[in-house]
Every structure is written in structure tokens, then in C-alpha cells.
Amino acid sequence: MLSTGALRAHLLAARLAGPVATSRESSLRRYRLFAAGDPRVLLGLDPERGWGEGELLRLMAAKCGVSADPAHVSGPDVIDPELTVAALGAFAERLGAAAGARSPVLFGTGHPHRLLGFYAALAGALSAAGCDVLTPAQGVGVDMATRFGVRPYRIDYVRGVALVREPGARRAGSATGVHSHSPLPVRIALGALAEAGGPLPELVVGDHGWVCGAGQLGVDAIGLADADDPALFVGEAEGRVAVSVPLDDGARSEHYDPLARYVLRRARLAGRQEWP
Numbered sequence: 001m002l003s004t005g006a007l008r009a010h011l012l013a014a015r016l017a018g019p020v021a022t023s024r025e026s027s028l029r030r031y032r033l034f035a036a037g038d039p040r041v042l043l044g045l046d047p048e049r050g051w052g053e054g055e056l057l058r059l060m061a062a063k064c065g066v067s068a069d070p071a072h073v074s075g076p077d078v079i080d081p082e083l084t085v086a087a088l089g090a091f092a093e094r095l096g097a098a099a100g101a102r103s104p105v106l107f108g109t110g111h112p113h114r115l116l117g118f119y120a121a122l123a124g125a126l127s128a129a130g131c132d133v134l135t136p137a138q139g140v141g142v143d144m145a146t147r148f149g150v151r152p153y154r155i156d157y158v159r160g161v162a163l164v165r166e167p168g169a170r171r172a173g174s175a176t177g178v179h180s181h182s183p184l185p186v187r188i189a190l191g192a193l194a195e196a197g198g199p200l201p202e203l204v205v206g207d208h209g210w211v212c213g214a215g216q217l218g219v220d221a222i223g224l225a226d227a228d229d230p231a232l233f234v235g236e237a238e239g240r241v242a243v244s245v246p247l248d249d250g251a252r253s254e255h256y257d258p259l260a261r262y263v264l265r266r267a268r269l270a271g272r273q274e275w276p
Contacts, residue, residue: 002262007088008081011247014255017065017081020227020248024077027066027228031056034230040145043231044183044213048238056230063233064225064246077227079246087245088259092266094203094222094243095122099129099269103202106134108162108186108210111249112177115207115224116161118256122205123160125269133160134201137185137192141167144182153178155185162189162210183213190217207232207249215240224249 002010011017033041035053051059054070061068065080098105105126107119127133135157142164143150153164156177163177164185186209193200204214204221211223212231222243225232229249235241247259264270 002258002265004085007258007262008085010255010258011081011084014251016247016251016255016259017079017084019076020079021250022077022227022248024067024073024075027060027077028053028057028073030228031060031230034234040181041229041231042212043181043209043229044186044216045231045235045240046216047234051230051234056234059233059237060227060230063236063244064227066227079227079248084245084247087243088263089266090243091222091245092263094220095126095205095263096267096269098203099126099131099267101202102130102132104132104134104199105203105205106136106162106186106189106201106210106214107160108189108204108206109177110163110180110182110206110208110210112158112161112163113179114250114253115256116158116163116177117253118224118260119161119205120159121257121260122263122269125264125267127160129269132199134189134193134199135160135162136189136196136198140188140192142182142184142188144180144184153180155189162186162206181208183209183216186210186213187217190214190219211235211241211244215242226250 030041060066065083107123109115123133137155141154165177207223211221215221215235224245226249232244236244
């Protein structure tokens with residue numbers, strides 16, 4: 001198992017924390033959009049109250065480690081590795097509790113090219129621990145808004161992790177999916193489970209709309225979030241997201257492998273088989 005010191009060093013070396021690829025301009029722009037109620041950055045969250053830009057900046061400084069100085073408007077943004085390490089510990093604790101209770105769990109990602117392997121390792125370990133890793137609404141279509149208008153996609157699962165892909169782009173089960181922020185896929189997945197009368201997830205693990213969409217519906221949710229993703233941190237502050245882990249979510253996929261091993265060790269799930 002990585003020590004916390006080695007984990008911190010890896011986060012900095014891989015630029016998952018410290019100065020990250022996310023720009024300050026991007027973060028501030030998305031804070032402004034969130035404050036204005038833009039659904040593209042709300043990710044399915046319906047805030048309990050209004051959040052002004054200044055208040056959001058202070059929250060993100062406390063939860064993520066970005067600069068709280070509104071005059072700092074350019075350059076790379078910064079994530080505090082100490083906050084990432086602490087949040088990964090809380091994330092692992094919640095995952096371990098789900099394993100101990102053999103809870104049904106749903107995994108979903110809007111970053112399949114980057115984070116699929118991370119979630120798949122966790123899904124495999126939970127499945128081996130006796131949890132029901134749910135895969136509802138396989139192949140079901142979902143129309144999502146893009147900058148080119150509303151486009152059709154479909155829900156698919158790879159190694160127990162939900163993603164969305166363009167119809168006909170690849171065969172079902174292939175690792176190619178699209179980058180998505182939409183909460184519609186998790187709403188459809190949860191609706192399919194409710195309609196079928198099967199078990200509902202007691203935990204949703206993922207990012208973007210998968211976490212905020214589930215949390216907004218009252219499902220326990222934990223996930224990863226970048227410095228320009230204020231919705232998850234607002235959801236955590238308002239009690240609808242259980243854990244938000246601050247880190248760069250756009251790095252090379254192999255950089256997240258040590259994090260998966262760290263989480264599984266902390267959750268006492270190390271050595272469990274991966275998803276078949």
C-alpha cells in the first residue's frame with residue numbers, strides 16, 4: 001500500500017494535485033455559470049439556495065484548495081494534495097462500509113477515457129466482496145444536449161461501470177465512450193431499476209452527473225471532481241453528496257491506478273478479483 005507520503009508525491013508528480021492542467025480561467029468561468037444556474041454546470045444538482053461567485057470561490061478554496069483571491073484570474077489552477085488525500089480516505093471508508101454491508105452499488109463515469117480503469121477496479125473488488133454491482137438500462141437510449149444540439153446516445157457498461165456512447169460507434173462492452181456531464185443517464189438507470197422492482201443502489205460511485213444526479217434523488221453518492229466542477233462540492237456542502245474527492249480528472253488513465261490501489265487497501269478490499 002502506498003503511504004500517505006508516497007500518495008501525495010504521486011499526486012504531485014502526475015499533476016493530479018498541486019498545479020493542474022485545469023486553468024484558472026476555466027474554473028472561474030464555471031463558477032460564474034453555476035452561480036447563474038446554468039444546467040451545464042449544475043450536473044443535475046438543484047441547490048437549496050443561491051450561491052454567489054464569491055461564496056463559491058471560498059467554498060472551492062476550502063474543499064479543493066484553489067486560490068481564494070478573486071484577483072487571481074489566470075494560469076493553472078491548484079488543488080491541495082492534503083485535501084485530496086483526506087478525501088480519498090473518506091471515499092475508501094464509505095466504499096468499505098458498502099462492502100461490509102454487501103450493498104447494491106452503481107458505478108458511472110462521464111470520463112470513460114480517463115477514469116474507467118479506476119472505477120472498474122473498485123467495481124470488481126465490491127463484486128468479489130458480495131455486493132451487487134448494478135447494470136440497469138443497458139443499451140437504453142438517452143438524448144443529451146451538446147454544443148451541436150440534442151444528440152442520441154445509449155447507456156452501456158464496461159467491467160461494471162456505466163458510460164454513454166454514440167449509437168453504432170463501437171460494439172457493446174468496448175471501452176470507448178463519450179465525455180458527459182449530464183445527469184440524464186443516472187436518472188434513466190435509477191428509473192429502470194425502480195420500474196423493474198429490483199434493488200436500488202445504496203451507493204452510487206462516479207463523477208459529474210452520475211454523482212450529482214443520484215445525490216439530488218436522495219441516493220448516497222461519492223465521486224471525483226476537478227477544480228472547475230463546483231457542483232459536487234456544493235452537493236457535499238448541502239448534504240446531498242457524501243464525499244467529493246478533489247483531483248484533476250483529465251490526466252492519463254494509468255495515473256489513477258495507484259489511487260485505486262490505495263483506496264482498496266484503505267477499504268480492506270485489496271486482493272479482490274477484478275471485474276471479469
